[in-house]
Amino acid sequence: MIGYYISLAMRSLRGTPILSALMVAAIAVGVGASMTTLTLNYMMSRNALADKDDVLFAVQLDNWDPHKAFHNPSEMPWQLTYKDAIDLLRSDIPSHQVAMHRWGGPIALEGSELRPYTVEARVTSRDFFALFDIPFIHGGTWPHAADNNSAYQIVLSQRTNEKLFGGENSVGRTVNFNGAPFTVVGVIEDWQPSPKVHDLNNGDFLESAEVFLPFGLHRALEIYPWGNTNGWKSEDINSYEDQLGSEYVWIQYWAQLDTPEQMERYRDYLTGFIRERKAQGRFPRPLKFGLSNPSEWLALNEVVDGDDRMLSWLSLAFLLVCLVNAVALLLAKFLRKAPEAGVRRALGASGRSIFSQHLVESGCIGFAGGLIGILMTLVGLALIRQLAMGHMDTVASMNWLMMLSAIGLAILSSLLAGLYPAWRISRTNPSIYLKTQ
Secondary structure, three states: OHHHHHHHHHHHHHHOHHHHHHHHHHHHHHHHHHHHHHHHHHHHHOOOOHHHOOOEEEEEEOOOOOOOOOOOOOOOOOOEEHHHHHHHOOOOOOOEEEEEEEEEEEEEOOOOOOOOEEEEEEEEOOOHHHHOOOOEEEEOOOOHHHHOOOOOEEEEEHHHHHHHHOOOOOOOOEEEEOOEEEEEEEEEOOOOOOOOOOOOOOOOOOOOOOEEEEHHHHHHHOOOOOOOOEOOOOOOOOOHHHHHOOOOEEEEEEEEOOOHHHHHHHHHHHHHHHHHHHHOOOOOOOOOEEEEOHHHHHHHOOOOOHHHHHHHHHHHHHHHHHHHHHHHHHHHHHHHOHHHHHHHHHOOOOHHHHHHHHHHHHHHHHHHHHHHHHHHHHHHHHHHHHHHOOOOOOOOOOOHHHHHHHHHHHHHHHHHHHHHHHHHHHOOOHHHHHHHO
């Protein structure tokens, strides 16, 4: 029966092409506008570390100004000082723990025709790859000693390995990074979480690092971070050692705690850690620390803020306006077919059959509007990518789930828009039209 109703719908749409096109356009414009903003919000609010939401935690320590909190009284710095990160790395409680920050510089290969080019680097401790479940294609990470001592070793992303070595196993080869020779110890699969849950301080949706370096290289290379560095008091920074020993926060820190017992032990450890530093004259604020899982971390950093959500509601309101127009057009179209519906009722068709027939026609209009709405959404996202100049490439894109959602939204909207017109036509009194024939 559905097939028969669909064939009647196609015949009806062909019979009134202009009116049908207006209805499809009304649905398409509403779906295109709403799905553009809904897609952006969906892609921005995804948790790239959702599979480890129960065991990964961003670590915060409240070592800020005693008279003025970080942004507001309920917040702590989002990063740690270098000296606190080094001390935390000595704990054996977490299954894995990572201290890291963003850096970068030129990379080159001796004897290659490829010109040196700048890559983004992540200076990190060795557990980075295990904690974030990043698989290696070749080799592995550096030894534990490299987190505290100068080891000129490097891990390349798959993309960087393709550029430098044509995708070959480059373990043991030497690359020149930032003017120093580094031995390649591993090649990982390209890892591009979006948003970058592990580092929301330096562009939530920018691409991840292309090379990875041991955390113990700071003193040897005098590494200053590429990214946010914050402090709350005036300090005399006359040397690199002064930078490392300062109260400036610039290190991101994550810990993996697999069991409730680990969590409890780590909380006790952080409590004792802060009390020891209070005894040394540091941490002037009341004792406070934070352990936020990836979902909480995204919310805390307001990756999707109130303005973005407001735009989503406004786009849905625009879709509602389009639906009101579609209701008027459907009502006009269906009432023009009242004589035909009256004859069908006289020949034995029930009011339910007439209602179902016209509701199916509304669904067909919605399906067509959804397909065109997808095209309009893709155009809108392409414009956003162009205006963002590469900063939204991983977000302003539409996956199959959102495409199916667009079609579903269009069909649902058209069915809702068609309820009243279909009900009106199903209540047609056949005797009126029989007298006029």
